[in-house]
Amino acid sequence: MTSRTFEQGTDGRPGAEARHGDRPRGEARCGERTLADLTPSATAQVVSVSVPGSPAVARRLADLGFTPGAKVRMLRRAPLRDPLIYLVKDYEICLRRAQASCVNVVAVDR
């Protein structure tokens, strides 16, 4: 079963890696914000994680701590505005915009 999920993602996103550096693909629905939209030192709460065509990547983002309800704080951006560093579940993790835009969030008051 595990080896199946490993290969499943291939079909869904051919060449997705090559496009990493570019702006996130238009999967963020209007009105809902993603982690990639946060500005440094903004805090938000994860609503859902959706990676079209790649359930394994979605599960990995959850393994990294981006689970519904988790509080995430954006810490900083790299010099060329990508990748980004977040504080989640008491530790710091760096994501590329492409992955950060798969995590849907709502703003919370600090």
Add this chain to the structure above:
Amino acid sequence: MVPLHPQRCADEPDLLRWVIPADLLDSVGVVAAAPPPLAGLLADGTLAELRLEPAAVVTRLGPRRSWIDQGPRVRGALHAALGEPDGWHVLPDSGAWAGEAVLRTLAQQLLDGPVGQFAAAHGGRIDLVEARDDVVTVRLAGACNGCPAARSTLHGQLERRLRQRYPALRAVVDEPTRSIRPAPR
């Protein structure tokens, strides 16, 4: 979802103690009625008994069943049932089984039993001062008083055994107010 996790009960393999937040359900006693998913498990014999204890739900497995098979179902039912705390009806235990008395009784049992014996074997004694607000206060006497090993004895034996029976335990302190913190190894 309500935070919860199961722990085995020392000598009774058919009992499982589900640790839940201490402030969720504050009565102590046999559960007479629970929200439907859990009530269903009682009705079909998966569970034989359901008790509320401080910071825990204790479930007794029905005959000829195993936790490995039934555990996930019970867990799912508990999650659903704890989502509606108002659906729980508990027959409160009489007298001694209320709140602090439980903690006091459990602590005294341990001091009279294995932990006390351990202290006595080393020429010392541990007295129970009080049990309040989920904190147990004790007094070290005899060879225990001032003995560096006494801390680890207290920690390793009393606190561990006590917490197993009473998950809401916050700390065991020795008089006057020295708190036991986990020591780096």
Add this chain to the structure above:
Amino acid sequence: MSSSCHESGQPAAPMTQLPQVALVGAPNAGKTSVFNALTGLNAKTGNYPGVTVSRFAGTCRVGDRRFAVEDLPGSYGLDPVSLDEQVLVDALDGNGMRAPDALLIVVDATTLRRSLGFVAQVLARGLPSCVVLTFTDELLRRQGAVNVDALSQALGVPVVAVVGHRGHGLAELREQLLDWRDWPTPVIPPPVDPGERDAWVESVLSYAGYRAAQPHGHTRRLDAVLLHPILGTVVFFAVMVLFFQTVFTLAAPLQGGVEAFFGVLSGWVSVHVTNPWLSGLLGDALIGGVGGVLVFLPQIMLLFLLISLLEGVGYMSRAAFLMDRVMGRAGLEGRAFVALLSSFACAIPGIMATRTLPSARDRIATMMAAPLMTCAARLPVYVVLIGLLVDPTATFGPFGLQGLVMFGLYLLGAVSAMLAAWAFKKFGDRRGQPTPFYLEMPPYRLPAPRAVLLAVWGAASSFLRKCSTIIVATTMVLWLLLNLPLHSTEQLQAAGVDTADSAAVSAHVVDHSYAAEVGRLVAPVFDPLGFDWRINVGVLSAQSARETFVATLGQVAAAEDPEEPGDALRAMTYSDGPRAGQPIFTAPTIAALLVYFAFALQCVATVGVIRRETGTWRWPLVAFGYLTVTAWLLAYLARTVTAVFVG
């Protein structure tokens, strides 16, 4: 079963009969230092069958009992998103190798809230498990707390706190290992449903009295500078210049020392071994070959010293963060930068540095690109050829033209390396899915000296053990090709060679060697590039190591005009064929040669180290093939274009 072939050198009881204990955990959890602490120097590096994933296995002795300990690839979860993680899951399943008997789950106490999700996934597999809690000292220092006994109760498995670099808790961990058959298991496996799992984690943490560590003050303050958009970039380049300088400059005298030592050794052989042929075989081929291997050692050890220091301190993640966007253009990630940078000094340590990349696909792409970076061995070749091509007084604006051409060649190497990485990443292995990029930013820590030394030792010993045979053997074969058949003194005199002049003798021997025959045989291949058979011999002998080209050409030229080898080269003419009588070293030919050297994989040691790191002959052959073909095509292009300009 299949693992036995990798431990063939194992003494005493075969490892396969020992209880197998595997370490699992997140990449930064301190798995390696626990592994090192348990196995010491008894660890061996190999490859998992059929994949380019390194395998670390060793033995641990507790009293009179021994355990086979394996450090499985690090991961944040058991749903694999990379080849390495697939290996981890296969290893846990016993898929293609023996499944472990027991697991040590290594968990960083300061990231417990995230890590327990991983622990839940591992415990759900039902193998006897023990949680090894690392960095508890740091947790306490940062005002965090956790009750180890309560954590053990809540998880239902033993928990041992270990402070790896101090050795605290290791005795307890060894004791625990003895009881692995009796380790308690969770009465119910932790939940699989993500919501239930989160609830389980929170409950376990609260039962264990967990208080998260406060943000690390030093880290916050340092990151404000080191990750600052401008300051951080400046510091990064300063660190990289220092890094490169150390690997390049500091290693040079050490390498010179190694070379000098072997020079003396082979000189001693040529004095004491009277049979000239045997003395050549011993002195030049064997000692030269061993020296050719050992000469890389200072660089490898320095590079790994620096890498493990930067890694141990936590700067490597920061460097990767700063460079990720740039490397992303080539389809690589930030961590590949260091490997490519080191390849400017030498591709061998650079290829070994790809071990720091978490994804096998990235490792392959970087290894395929690394030989294109302009390594130190190309420098003497470039110096000689540019000296022939460009007038030293010519300038372009304020810059000397020679320097500009040299800079252009370095740039050509870097750009084509990036292009190659991009191409291999895009078209290479289409089976695996693209690995998402994520990188933990650990707090700055003081590296443990033991871990640093072990990393240096591991790199050096694996290079020596695994590569030396390949490199020495190939050097010997090349030497034999260049020096056979044998020529007696009479034969030499009959051919009109002054036997007292050793340069003339060796020139004659090379000219009439099997290699020369091969050189003439491949003449049709290199003819379009304008190479004559003598250059072909040079190119062929450079196949073992590029700098040999200079020596070979020097020999040939010196034979004709010992006073001014440069003039001799310039005056060299084609000896046969349609171009007979025309000068060889014209601008188009030199341009073709420069481009050929910029691309061709003329380094036996690089081939050997790619074989070693990937565990298969496939990748070294691919690298050799694609680089040689590209070199030829682009050299042809360079010759044609230059010919058009020069007229």
